[in-house]
Each structure stands twice: as C-alpha cells, then as structure tokens.
Amino acid sequence: MSVSTAAREPNVFARIVRHRADYLYIAPALGVMLLVIGYPIYDTIYLSFFNTPPSLAMADKIFVGTDNYVRILTSEAFLDVTINTLIWTAFSTFFAFALGLGAALALDRQFVGRGLLRGILLIPYVISAVAAAYIWRWLYHSDFGVIGALAVASGITDRPINFLDNVDTSLPSLIVVNVWKEFSFAMIMMLAGLQTVPEQLHRAAQVDGAGVFQRFWHITMPHLKGVTLVTVLLLLVANLNSFTIPWIMTAGGPAGSSDIWITAIYQLAFERIRFGVASAYSVILFVVMMSMGYFYVRALTGKDEATPG
Secondary structure: OOHHHHHHHHHHHHHHHHOHHHHHHHHHHHHHHHHHHHHHHHHHHHHOOEEOOOOOOHHHOEEOOOHHHHHHHOOHHHHHHHHHHHHHHHHHHHHHHHHHHHHHHHHOOOOOOHHHHHHHHOHHHHOOHHHHHHHHHHHHOOOOOHHHHHHHHOOOOOOOOOOOOOOOOHHHHHHHHHHHHHHHHHHHHHHHHHOOOOHHHHHHHHHOOOOHHHHHHHHHHHHOHHHHHHHHHHHHHHHHOOOHHHHHHOOOOOOOOOOOHHHHHHHHHHHOOOHHHHHHHHHHHHHHHHHHHHHHHHHHHOOOOOOOO
C-alpha cells in the first residue's frame, strides 16, 4: 500500500463518521433498494446453483454446484443465442445512434416546421413497445402486410416478402423495428448535447477556412464526447434487456433464428420450467452488463489515468 493511499483511507472513514447523520436520511431508501433489488439478485444467484426439474416443487430443488453454468457455456444453443445477441445489440445500437445523431444535426438548424418535424420524429419513442411490435407485425405480414404489397406493386419482387417466418430475414427485420423505436431517444440526447457546443468556435473555424466536416469532427464531436458515451451505454443496456419487441414479433423463432439472451431466459424459466438454468443464464447476463458499466464509469471519470504520488 502506498503512502498516499494509506494517508487517504483515514480521511474517508473520518468523513463517513463526521457525516453519519446524513446517512440516516438515506437509510430508508437504501433499505428499500436492498429489498427490491438486492434480495432478487441474491436469490437469483443462489437459485443458479440448483436444479429445478418441472416434476419437483421449488422446495425439493437439487444442489448441482456450477453444473448449470457449465451446461450453458458449453452448449451449442448458447453460442447461437450469443451470436444473435451480439448482432442484435451491435447493429441496433449503431444504427439507432447514427440515425439519432443525423436527426439531431438536422433539427439543430433553424427552418420552417422544425417544431412539427421534431414532434413527428418523437412518435416512435412515445409509442409503447407492445403497440409498436403489433403494428410492425402487420406491416411485415407475408399475406396482408403493407411493406410486401408495396414491394410487389413497385416491381421489386413478384410475391410478398416473408420477413418474420424466414430464418435469414427474421433477425434483421427485428433490428429495423428496434432502430425505428430507439433512434428518437438518441436524437433527444444528442440534440441536448448540441446545445452546449459554443457557436463562437464554429464561426472562428469557418473564418479560418475550416469546412463543414472539419468543424463537425474537430469542434462538435469533442463537445459531444460525454453525451455520446452516456447515450451509447444506455442503448447497449436497453438492447441487451430488450424483450418486448423480439418476443411479441417472433418469440425467438423461426427455429431460434431471432433468439437472444433475454428471450432464451424467459423460455427456460416460464416455458420449460427450468428456473435453475434460467437463473444461471441471468447471472451471466448480469455479469456482462456490470462489466460494461464498470469500464464505462472508469472511462468517464478518468480513473484509468495513473494517480500521482
């Protein structure tokens, strides 16, 4: 332990003791958080070490140690679901952020009807995920869907496209819906960040001969670094936990082609009644998300830099 670290530790404890009355005010909130968040996490981790066959009651669960984790991590189905999850998360996050940033840059300018256009672009964000999923199911319908009918009428195809019942198109179709639903959130976040960019810097750069792209890359983007990190992280977390749209539209099908982690967990727990395996699956997802949050916080607060002394 370094001298500087040892010197800081007593100060931390002294500060806690000095402000002990302040902690009493937040004690009820901490208690509620431990009850509604801490206990479910503990119970899920505990249950992940047990086997819960459908024929047995929960009280008769069988301790199997880490067998559930080994079974999941070595199964071919887990590899397929993980690949689907990575594709779903990466493409949904990238395109939602890219479209949101583009929309924010367009709306940051003054033009007639900007308020109306901003309200229209917010519609996907305010529509419930359930309603959006059912609307898009009908748009994608192979017999009565508007998209297929327009494709046939315009001569793109000679028959309606089977979007959701085809193993090659089911996951990309879901990603399109998810991007449509999420890009408004990215637009709001980036539009708020654009309000903090000093206009004087743009004028000075323009006087110095900087082009539009140069001003965007060297002035706008550095000022958007913080809000970009926050937006991307929130999109990643939301996509890893996204359940409503994939489940309502395809329920992981056909043949598991659109199955992602969260839908696989639901199927294990509530369709196959394998709560132990589902809990182990949930713990793996929890660890992945906590790791993302940890590295994000370190990057955002500059903890990666070496401390002096």
